[in-house]
Each structure stands twice: as C-alpha cells, then as structure tokens.
Amino acid sequence: MSFEALRASLPDYARDLKLNLGSLATEPVLTAQQLAGTFIASAIASRNAVVTQAIVAEFGPKLSAEALVAAKAAAAIMGMNNVYYRFTHLVGGDYPGLPAKLRMNVMAKPGVEKVDFELWSLAVSAINGCGMCMESHEKVVRHGGLSSEQVQAAVRIAAVVHAVAGVVEAEAALSA
DSSP states (O other): OOHHHHHHHSOGGGHHHHHHHHHHTTOTTSOHHHHHHHHHHHHHHHTOHHHHHHHHHHHGGGSOHHHHHHHHHHHHHHHHHHHHHHHHHHHOTTGGGSOOOOOOHHHHOOSSOHHHHHHHHHHHHHHHTOHHHHHHHHHHHHHTTOOHHHHHHHHHHHHHHHHHHHHHHHHHHHHO
C-alpha cells in the first residue's frame, strides 16, 4: 500500500489523522533526513505491518542506506530501552542505580548524525511512553541545536503515526 493509499483508507472518523498525516509529510522545520527517519522509526514502533510498509515505501527512498538502518535501529534499541528504563523509573528502589547490563552500542555509533538518531529515539520513546527516555533524548537534541519546534514536530509525527496504526488495526479487526 502506498502512503497516499494509506491516507485514503482511513475512515471518516479518522479524518483529522488523514489531514495531519498529509501535512506532517511535508513538515518544514525538520531536515529531509530527520523527517523521513522520524516517520520510519515511529511506524516501526507502532507495530502495524500495513502502516510500516506504506511509510517505509514512501520515506525509505529519501534516506541513505545508512540512515534507513539507523532509523530502524532507533526503533529497535528504544523498544528495549523504553521498557527497561520505564521500569527503573516507575519502580525506583535500587533498580535505577544498578547497571543495565544491556548492549546499546548503536547509540554510540548510529551511522548518522547523533542529533538525528536521538530525535528518532525521542519519537519512539514518546510512542512507548517512557518519560525518563523522553527527558534524556529531549535534552540531548536541544543541546545538539534543535529547537522546541523541531522536537514538537517529531513528537507530532510519532503521535499521528501511532494513532493511524491504531485505526488501521481497529478497522482490520472490525472487518474480520
């Protein structure tokens, strides 16, 4: 399914999502790489095959091979980190002080500019609801020179892509 077909497939009750998806696809405050990577990392984090396929088909060609791998890696590593660090943050006790003992090598050498990888990690963390990770990645991207408008744009993309995935899942369930 193409990106436009995905938008067109959204039911009337999700018209706002359809409009937001279209406008965010040309969000001017992000670079082309930041925009494409945010869409891809968010789609993967939203765990819907139809949405992921449509978004990767649309935005994958706009990235270098290294950047595409980095966007996928951001979704992968944050899928792990968001669960672990959300646990340590919410439960507290001794856990935050214990070493994580989880490999996170891709964060040191993501294959793209650090700020872009961190922005994608922030978007995924927003989808996964890890406050500790959101705070950490937001601080890094702001320190890296991104504006609050750029951060907001990435989180808006994450929010809309995640909501679209939910609608696609619901419609598939209701038509089964």
